[in-house]
Amino acid sequence: MTFFLRLAFRNIFRQKRRSLFTILTIMGSFILCSVAIGLVYGTYEKVIDTFTKGHSGHIQIHAKGFLERPSLFKNIRDWEQFDEKIKGNPDITSSTPRVIGSSLISVGEKTTGTKIIGIDPEKEAQTTTIMTNMEMGRTLALTPSNEIILGNSLSKVLSVKIGDTVILMTQSADGSMSNDKFTVVGILSESRDAMEARNAYIHITTAQDFFVLGNRIHEYVITLKSYELAKKVAKKLEANFSDLEVASWEEIETEFFKAMKADQTGIWIDLGIMLFIVSIGVLNTVLMTILERTREFGILKAIGTRPEGIFIMVILETSVLAFVSIAIGIFFALIINFKLSQIGIPYPMPIEIGGMALHHLYGQLSFFNIWVPALVVSLSSIGVSVIPAIRAAQIVPVKAIRST
Amino acid sequence: MITKLGFRNIFRNKRRSIITCLIMGLGLAALIFADAFLRGLNENMITSVTSSFIGDGQLHRKNFLKTRESEKTVENSEQTLSELKRNPLIKLAVPRTIASGMISSPTDVLPIALYGITPDEEKISSIKDTVTLGNYLSSSVPDQIMIGEKLAKFLGSTVGDKVVITTAQAKTGVLSQEMFRIVGIFKMKNKEMDSSMAFINIAKAQELMGIQNDFHEIVFKFESKQSIINPPQYFLNSFSQGDNEALSWKKLVPAIDAGIQLTSYSLYIGSFILFAIIALSTMNTLFMSLYERMYEFGIMKAIGTRPSFIIKLIVIEAAALAFVSSIFGTLVGGGITLITKMTGINHLTDVEYLGTTIKTAIRPLPSTHQYIIYPLAIFIFAIISSIYPALSAGRINPSKSMRRD
């Protein structure tokens, strides 16, 4: 075997130009394929990441039945230990509690219903990006107060501006009518499909007092290192929070998730086509290499090389070329993917998804967009060389030497 | 003569030629198909969503969508509706009333969004297909109502039961109440819709709200697919005069538009990369075959052929190959596109979005530019790729090349 390996290497170096071409083609195909996959997945990752951080977070914990039919009374007690419970988990980056209730909100003559979200300003800022999208004003003060932030549509319905006083009235958790004045300190920006548009946000402690909830909350939001871990981590957490509901973002943002899935299936078909072409390209290159050396193989056989020998030699040569191409290719692919994941390719016009504007198409640096093209390329090169290798092995020396 | 020689050279080495043609041709075919597929996918997504509840576009009074005030009916409702219907770009236009109210059953009272529709004309939407229990609304029975599955569950009601709808008169705010009988229960697979939407006959709704013959929303569909995919702005502007505003699905469901842009752009780049791969392989093939024929070129020069002749010959060969490949690729690509267009690509069915299922198969769309631009591009690229080797061939030193290695 080593004999043939040495022979393979020598052949490769003998035909520098041919080998170089082959390597360049295979490497080029590999890099392009890797970058393509990276761009597609990189962009999706960005979209999902932006969306989940901007609305639901990655995992939410509620009282049983809350997601199906929200109610002020489906709340969570003793949630302070949650922080302790999740501390050890390396996948979790931050968490924040929320109170959710509905209320009438009134300014002057205008009254309408709204959803009140009580947030912890500091923790919320670490966990989601909802509060970074303000049209005007500022975020809530860190200490409990009667400040309120309105969603954009809500502010328009009430014709309200920063500094105005609004009145909230609701029936609280003990049945009494709660009412209080709040000052508008911020208005969220008008994003085309923001779900927060009709909500109002106040400090969580203020909300607990207003709704007479004591120390209870409705929602515990968790963000992870990556949105991909959501389902897995949710399952693990279920054991710890057995009398509650732990849901991943896929279950909470079902519409968005379905839309992303629909898109991805289409993308896969296109990627499939690309991989097909890559295989053909490689096939083509390898085939040419082998066929051009018919005469050479004829001479080899004439001097007594066994058919198996030729077969092994051809396969080995192709394999070596393929691996070298891929090895160098990986180096470049890593660099290009890295650059793309940082800088990206700018869109002609920003695309707004889930209230966030995306300005760039991003690449991705991951194991996935390395091994998939590597697999495809190596399999096609080696696979494709089998038949010509067999043909080469079966060459009739006289015929071969006579050909061009 | 050069051309004849060029073509003959191609046929002389069949195997090499075929392989080269293969890569160029299949690559081209793939490009054509991918492009068609993408178009089909986009169209599929758009039509799925618009053929659902939303339509291709909607017309409302300005600010109605934000504030939902029930006195903000479409300005000159009936007139606007007939104008829309008469417009040649429009296939269908239906009116709807929208109001908030409460629905009561013996056991519960819940808030709802009450839609008044014209059952027969609402073929525009797939509401009828979402009815899982009972029947669709009939215009001949005025006090029928359809509610969502979740709402029915919360109310403890089913087909045949009585419910009371309470809503407010548009201008006065005076409460009005009417009894309705549940004729059908729908499932739109969207939490919001299934738990808080109810449909009644538009005439009844108008009566309840005291808005006579006015309505809040006109949903319309375009005649041509082109208009659906790219709603004409001038048309929308012409109906946004006065206090009304006409919006296309792009503004109504911006998420779809964003999704399409995203997909398009990603695949645009993907196709670009695909093209690069094809070009690379093509170049490589040409290079290799040319270099293998250096001996041949050496002899030609030795017998006195001028360098320019050799160069032209090589370029022409490449062109000929490209030409054949283009035809081959176009036929294959076009063929696959047409076949899949007719049979449709089915494996994406059952993907649900916005309460509708993407039911129809994806039909790849052929388009002229696929058959002109892509082949042309490949053709040109093949020729360009052949230039460097052609030049080298022209400069060959006969004696060197004839020394076989």
Add this chain to the structure above:
Amino acid sequence: MKALSLIFILLFPLISSAEENIKSIVEHVDKLYRSNSSVAEVEMQIVNPNWERTLRMNIATETMKHTFIDILYPNKEKGSGTLRKSSEMWNFFPKVGKVVKVPPSMMMSSWMGSDFNNDDLVKETTLTDNYTSKFVSGADKNNYYIELTPLKSTVTVWGKILLTVRKDNKMPITEEYFDEKGVKIRTLSFSDYKKFGDRLIPAKLELIPENKANQKTVIKYSNMKFDLKLPDDTFTLINLQRKR
């Protein structure tokens, strides 16, 4: 739900006609709480799976169109008020010192969390005008059992109402509400018959839904006066905002 409308119905000083006419019995029940004007101290106890509380308030009415409610207890809500004029409704909360108009859509939701809702103030249906009645047999010989079925034109969710009335003083004992399938949904019980002025009326009403565990609303009247002269500005926004 019909009960609240009964509360604000005028009771005619009815001559006890010897006629056991079914219509007159039903009419009598209808008019139990009806009057041109009335003032009462009401205690309302609300029990539901989530909480339990008792409210005390003064309620002033004028026919069925205008209502003024002033909360006396508990302290958190003391001084709050509700004014209803025809089909418009306002709430006043002393803490914020503002009058807030209740949007029409909110009027249907339950009032103060009880089993009664704001809309009861809207409905003008009466058992007499909107239902057909007939005698049916029942357990106790001392009572009338009357089955009421809504007319086709009557807007209601009920399939039928079973009214039980004492033969001797024509006082209602229970009103049982059934849906169209004949399933009993709730029961309104009357008790604690007292004379206010020259009217005999049940001073305690209890509304208990059938299939909801731990849920009921109990209303107790005290100090009820009928047909008195109320101050002219009773049913005005100014009155609503007044310090009480």
